[in-house]
Amino acid sequence: MDVSVIGSGYVGTTVAACFADLGHRVVNIDIDEEVVATLEAGEPPIHEAGLPELVATHAGPDSTGRLRATTDYEALLDTDVTFLCLPTPQHADGSIDLSIMEAGAEQLGATLAETGDWHTVVVKSTVVPGSTADVITPAIEEVSGRTAGTDFGIGMNPEFLREGTAVEDFQIPDKVVLGADDERALADMHTVFDPLVDAADAPVVETDTRTAEMIKYANNGFLAAKVSLINDIGNICKEFDIDAYEVADAIGLDDRIGAKFLRSGLGWGGSCFPKDTNAIIHAATEAGYEPAMLKAAVAVNDRQPERFLGLLDEHVGVADRRVAVLGLAFKPGTDDVRNSRAIPVIEGLQARGAEVVAYDPVAVENMRSHFPDIEYASSAAAALEGAHAALAVTGWDEFAALDAAFDTMATPVVIDGRRIIERREGLTYEGLTW
Known part of the structure; x- marks a missing residue:
């Protein structure tokens, strides 16, 4: 499957490399040109056990070519599913700051406005209950002029990756949680994760x-x-x-x-x-x-x-x-x-x-x-x-x-x-x- 991952931080880089290792064609989108250049050279921008080997195998010279990186959001138009892996920093009062997620959702929406094809968007970042439905989805709808559930799908797939063992945690998960508000989005998420579920015999939670x-x-x-x-x-x-x-x-x-x-x-x-x-x-x-x-x-x-x-x-x-x-x-x-x-x-x-x-x-x-x-x-x-x-x-x-x-x-x-x-x-x- 063709998959795009927006964000090349700790979560985004790890899941992008692991998706490529599952056999998907993956593009990692990030606004940081230096991070993109590092990935394109076949090197990870973060320190994480097992990640250098995965990135070198699938990105850069002499690789499978299944993982590439770019600053261009339009690259997601060549994919079927986009994962939002953007930061959700903390305000002084403990609440999360969704401004980066909203900006990413708006940019994603502007890009989706250029196509009439179905596309599934999956939130991977950790956000408080209701954020996907009440903040991120409306941001995409408003800018794209399209309707969730009819013109594009929305899903939520929380990550359970521990730093230091993130690659292993992805490849041998305790569970895979697929949250979706429409059946087509859920089906797309299954297509992405079925190779992992089959290989790891992981339990799947649908919600x-x-x-x-x-x-x-x-x-x-x-x-x-x-x-x-x-x-x-x-x-x-x-x-x-x-x-x-x-x-x-x-x-x-x-x-x-x-x-x-x-x-x-x-x-x-x-x-x-x-x-x-x-x-x-x-x-x-x-x-x-x-x-x-x-x-x-x-x-x-x-x-x-x-x-x-x-x-x-x-x-x-x-x-x-x-x-x-x-x-x-x-x-x-x-x-x-x-x-x-x-x-x-x-x-x-x-x-x-x-x-x-x-x-x-x-x-x-x-x-x-x-x-x-x-x-x-x-x-x-x-x-x-x-x-x-x-x-x-x-x-x-x-x-x-x-x-x-x-x-x-x-x-x-x-x-x-x-x-x-x-x-x-x-x-x-x-x-x-x-």
């Missing part, structure tokens, strides 16, 4: 667009709450000198609970959990319902960095002293620093007067815009040298292999927020929840 939108928020809200709950339990374990991971291993054997998302620590960050929980809290509140559980999950998560720094305060005063921050990305396997727990940790260290030196295998450049004046080390070992304390913020595997490097510290105080560093003789070691 309307409003329910599909809510499924994404319910999914992320539940997982965020689960992380905050195990962190709350872990904090209690810490007070009783109990290993929270041993407790988690036991309760994870209960199939009503499950073992996933039971690793207590610094909490969640990234682009999805914070934005999605805040957005659905705001939407629910506006609708007249107070989502107490989700608010509590956010409150627990927000407290974890200061609790982490409180452990540091118990062991060493850091004013005018070198402190190593190990890990800047919000999770290992990505260079994304959006809502990274490293941000409030570094801010807390600066408030204490510390001289911060930070290291991350891939996320240093992305963090510079937040903290241009701190020192960035070329390796974890370089960061540790002469430091009076080390804070493990991101669980990169390479931190687990550090050993002799800790002996170069001025005072070997290690505060571990991800249970990535082994306790040993010669270290003053403190875990966040154990």
